[in-house]
Amino acid sequence: MADAKELNPALTTWDGALGLPHFDRISDDDFAPAFERAMADHLAEIDAIADNSEAPSFVNTVEALEVAGDALSRVAAIFFTRAGADTNPAIQALEREIAPKLSAHYSKIGANKALFSRIDALWRGRQSLGLTQEQAIVLERHWKGLVRSGAQLAGDEQQRLAAINGRLAELGTRFGQNVLADESDWAMFLTEDDELAGLPDFLTDAMAGAAAERGRPDAHAVTLSRSIVEPFLTLSSRRDLREKAFRAWTARGLSGGEHDNREVMKETLALRAEKAKLLGYENFAALKLDNTMAKTADAVDTLLMDVWEKAVGAAGEDEKELQALVAEEGANHEIEAWDWRYYAEKLRTRKFAFSESEVKPYLQLEKILEACFAVAGRLFGISAVHRPDIVAYHPDVRVYEIRDDKDEAFAIFLGDYFNRATKRSGAWMNALQSQHRLTLPNGSKGELPIVINVCNFAKPAEGKPALLSLDDARTLFHEFGHALHGMLSDVTYPSVSGTGVDRDFVELPSQLYEHWLTVPEILRAYALNYRTGEAMPDALMEKVLKAANFNQAFATVEYTACALVDMHLHTAETPPADPVAFQDGVLNAIGMPTAIAMRHAIPHFLHIFSGDGYAAGYYSYMWSEVLDADAFEAFEETGDVFDPQEAEQLRKEILSRGGSVRAEDAYRAFRGKMPSPDAMLRGRGLIS
Template sequence: MTAPASTPADNPLLRPWTGPHGLPPFESIAPDHFRPAFDTALAEQQAEIAAIADATDAPTFANTVEAMERSGQALKRVGGVFFNLSGSHTNDAIQAIEREMAPVLAKHRNSIFMNETLFRRVDELHRRRETLGLDAEQARVLDRYHTIFVRAGARLGPEEKKRLAAITERLASLGTQFSQNVLADEKSYRLVLDGEADLAGLPPFLVEAAAQAAEDAGLNGKHVITLSRSSIEPFLQFSSRRDLREQAFKAWAARGDAGGATDNKALIAEMVALRAERAKLLGYETFAEFKLADTMAKTPEAVLDLLNEVWTPARRRAQEERDDLQAQAQAQGDNIEIEPWDWRYYAEQVRNRQHNLDEATIKPYFQLDRIIDAAFDTAHRLFGLSFEEIKDFPRYHPDIRAWRVTGSDGAFVGIFIGDYFARSSKRSGAWMSAFRSQERLTGDVRPIIVNVMNFAKGGPGEPSLLSFDDARTLFHEFGHALHGLLSNVTYPLLAGTSVSTDFVELPSQLYEHWLSQPDILRRYATHYRTGEPIPEELLQRLMAARNFNQGFATVEYLASAFVDIDLHRLTDPKDLDAAAFEKESLKKIGMPREIIMRHRTPHFTHVFSGDGYSSGYYSYLWSEVLDADAFNAFEETGDAFDRTTADKLKRFIYSAGNLRDPAEAYTAFRGRLPTPEALLAKRGLSATPAA
C-alpha cells in the first residue's frame, strides 16, 4: 500500500493528474490519502466562500455566482474519487472514512448555503435579475442557486438554522450507515451448493458463474449463489430445489432486516422523523411536499395520480399471471400454492410454454462484449460518437475498462469507464457516476464518466453472458453515461445529469428502446461459441415475449414507489414501526401475496442511503411516461435512427443538462408534454397494447 501523504504536495489526490486524459492516479491512491485530502480541500473552499461572502464591492453575477461556481475544485476531485470507490470498490478503511466524513461534508454544505451574508448577495442578484443583462444559461444558474439556498434554509432564523444543520448532518450519518449495513448483509451471505443435487435445474451458464463465485470466495470445487441480482435471480428462475429457492429468497428479502448490528429499521424510523421535521422547518406540511416542490411532478397528489393509474391494470395483469403459474405448477404435479420464491421458477416455464422461449436459449446470444459494442454503435448512429479502447491507464480494479470518446468531427468528448462485474467490495445494483463533469467555466473540461454493474463473471476463458434484462440494464446505464458525456454547458451546476430526479431517468430509459431494435439485435446478438447471429425465428419470439410477466414487474416496482411516498407523507412519524408501516401500506393497495416489493424498506438504498430518491422512487415511472412518448417521435418517422429527431434529442435532452426547466426541455424536443397512454401501451397494460 502507498504510504500516506505527509503534506498536500505529496498527496496524489491533490497533485495535478497528469496521467492519460487526466484520469485519477488510482494506483497511487491509498485510503490514508483521503482524510488529509478532504481536510485540505474543505479548508480551500471555506476560504474561497468567505472571500465571496465578505467582499465589500457590490454583488455581480461574476463576483458572486461565477465565483461560487469556480470554488471547491479540489473538493470535487477528491469527492469524485472517494464516493465512486466507496460504492464500487470499498474496504473497511474507506467505510470508516465514509462514516467519518458524512456529517463533516453535510456541515460544510450547510456552512455555504446557510451563510447569511452570502445569501444576501445572491438574493439581491435574484431580485434584480431582469436588469443584469444575463444570458439564458446565466439566468438559469442564478435561479437554481437561489432555489438551493432557500431550500437549504437560508431564510430561517438562527435557532431554526442550527436545528436544520443538526438534522442534515445526522441524516448524512444515518444514510451512510444504512448503505453500509445493506452491503454488509449482501457481502456476508453465500448459498453454497455442494454436489449435483444442489445444482438441479441450473443451466450451464449459471453453473459456470456459480463455480467462479465459489472460486472467488476460496471455495474451489463448490458453487456459490450470492445476493447479486445477476446471481440470485437466475437461480430463482431455474433451481428445481424449492427448499434452496426459499432459503436464498428469504435472505435476499431480509437484507437490512435480520436483527443485530446491520438491521436498518431503527435507522429508517429516525430518518423519516428527521425528514419530516426538516420539511416543517422549511414551511412544508410533509417531507414529500418539500421534496416534490422542486421536481416535474410538483406535488404528492400528482405522483399518486400516476401510480394509481398504472396500479389497477398492473395488479389485474399480475393476478392473471399468478393464475397461469398456479396452473403450471399443478400441471406438472407440484401440489403447492405459489409463494414469492416460486414466481420466477414457474414464470420461466410458462414463458417457455407460451413463447417457446427460455433464458438458457437466449443467454448464449448476449455476450457482454457484444452488448457493449451494440451500445456504442447505437450512440454512433444517433449522435456520431466513436469509442476507442484504452489499454494502458490507471485502474482502481483490474476488471475495469476505459474508452476514449470522440465526436463526429473527431474532437475529444470524454472518457468512458466500464466496471461490469459483481464483487464483494461493490454495492449491489447498477449506476452511472462521474469522476469529472463537463463544464467550460474553468477551461474546456471534458467528462470522465463511469458505468458500474454487477454482472456475473464468466468462468476461466469464457465470456460473461447476459440475460435480456441484464442487456437492458447496460443500455439503461449507458443512456445515463451519454447524458454525462454529451453535456454541453458552461456552468458546473447545470452539467450532465444535474437535473430533477423525475427527469434524470428519461435519457437512460429512452436509450433502452434501441436494444430492442431488430437490426441492432441481428448484428450484435451472436452466439458466443459459433458466432452465428440470433436466428430470426428466435428473435421474433424474443420480441413477442418482451411484455411477458409485465404485471409482476410493474407491481413489484409500484409497491416500492407507494411505500416511499406514503412514508414521506407522514405529518408526525414519531416511533415509526418500519415493518408494520410497510405491511399496512401494501395492504392498502391490495398487494398480491405472491409478490414482494422490488426494494423492501430495510434495504431500500435508493431512498435511505441518501436523499437522492427519497419521495422520488416514482421517478422511473414518471420518466417512463416521457421515454415511451419520446421514442414514438422516432417511430413516427419510420426510422429509429432518424437524423433530425436524433439531433433534436441531443440538443434539448442529452447535451442540455439543466439549461431549461424539464417540462420546457421536453416540449422543446417533442412539441408537447406526454400523457400516460404511451407508457401503458409500452408495458402491454392498456386495452390496445403496442404491436
C-alpha cells in the same frame, strides 16, 4: 489542518493519461488529510466571495460559486467512487467519519449570511440583470439551495437544521454499509449435483466463480448479487433452495444484529419530517417535489394508482396461469414469491417456445458493449476507443476515449461491469468530472466530462465468457443512456451540466436508450452465439420480441409497490414508529398480491435511505417512462428508429442541454407536446 507535505497531489491534480487521476498513486490514508485541506480551502473561497467589497454581480458571485471548491470536488469524486465500487474497512470507516463532516461543511456555507445577502440581492433584482435562460436557472438553483440550507432561518433553527443534516448523512452511510455487509456475508454453497437441478451452464459457471472468490473452489455459490440470485430463482427446480435464497435476499437489512436497519430507517424518517417542517413544507415529499416536473404528491399518486390498478388486475390473471402449472406438476402449493419467477419462466417457454437459457448464449457482454457504442455512433456520430493501457481504480474497470465525428476526444468513459464483494449492489452512473466552459481557479478553461458506469454482472469463471440476461443487457444500455446525458452535455455552468436536471426527468435519456437494444438490426449484428459466432436466429428473435410484454404485470407491481410505499413514508402525518409495519400496512391497503414482493423492501431500499437522492422520488422511473415511451414513438413515426433529424433534435434539445432549460420546455422543444401515459401503458402491455 494537515500540512501541505502530507497531501497527495494525485487527488487534486489530475494529470494522468486523458486527464484522469493517477489512481495507482492514491492510498486509503491519503483521503482524510486531503478532505480536511480541501474543505478549509473551499471555506476560504466562500469567504472571499461573501466578503467581496464590490457590489454583487452574476460573475463575481454566482460564477465564482460555480467554480469554488474544485479541489474538494475532486477528492470527493475519487473517494465516493471507491466507497461505492471498491470499498474496504478503512474506506468504510472514513466514510462514516467524513459524511457528517461534509454535511457540517455545507451547512456552514448555507449559514453564511453575507453570502446569502449577495445571492438574495441578485435574486430580487434578477429581472434587470439581462441573464440568459441558463444563467437565470443557475441563479435560482443557488438561491433555493441556500434557502434549503437554512439561510433564512433564525440562528437556533439554523443550528438544528445543520445537526439534522449531519445526522442524516451518518444514517445514510450506515444504511448502505449495513446492506452491503448483509449481501457480502451471505452465500449458499451447493456441493451436490441435485442442488444444481435445472441450472444451465452459464449460471453454474458464474456460481463456481463466486464460490472460488469466497475460498470454496469445491462448490457453487448462490450469492445475493441480483445477477446470480434472480436467475437462480428463475431456473432452479429445487423449491426448498429457492425459498432459502429468496428469504435471505429479501431479509437484507433485517438481520436483527449490528447490520439491522430498522432503527436507522425510523430515525431517518423522523429527521426528514422535522427538516421539512423547519423549512416550511408540509412534509418531506413536498420539500423534495418542489423542484420536479410532478410538483405534488397528488400528481404522483394519480399516475401510480392508475398504473397500479391495471397491473394488479393483469397480475391476478397471470397468477391463475402459474397456479395451473403447479397443478399440472401434481403439486398443491400456492404460488409464493420464490415461485413466481420459476413458473413464469416455464409459462414463457410454453407460450413463446424459448427459455432464458436459449437466449443468454447470444448476449455476450463484449458484443452488447459493442452494440451500445454502435447505437451511439448511428445516432450521434460518436465512437468509443478502448484504452487498455490506462490504469483505473480497479483492474476490472475499462477506460474509453469518446470521440466525435471529427475524431476528436470530447469525453472519457469508464465501464465497471462485474460484481464483487467490495461493490454495493445495483447499477449507476456518476461523473468524476462534469462538462462546462468556465475558467477554473487553476486557469484551465472548461473541462471534458469523465463518466463512470457501474454494474453488477456475474463475473464468469476463468476462461469463460460473460453472458448477460436480457435484463442485464437492458441495464447496460440504461446506464450508458445516463452516460450519454453526461458526455453529450454542452452547457456553460457545472451545476446544470449533464444529469443535473429534475429528478423525474433524469431517467428519460437512460430509459429511452434501452429501446435500441431490441431493434432487430442491432440484435442481428450483435446478438452472436459465444460458441459459434452465429447471429440469433430470426425465429428466436421474433419470439423474444413477441415476449417483450410477458410478465410485465409482475414487474410493474413489484416496482409500483416500491414507489407507493416511498411516497406514503414521506407524506405520513407522523413519522412511523415501526417503518416495516408501516410498509406492510401500505401494501395491505393497496392490495399487494401475496405472490409478489416489492422489488426493494425498505430495509434494503438504497434508493431512498442510502442518502435521499430518490427519497420521495422513486416514482421518477415511471414518470420518465411516460416520457421515454412517447419519445421513442417519435423515432418510430419517422419509419426509421435511427432517423438523423430526430436524433439531432434529441441531442440538441435534451441531451446537450442538461438542466440549463426547464424540463418541460426541453421536452416540448423535442416532441412538440407533453405526453399522456398511454404510450407507456402500451409499452408495458397494460392497455392495447
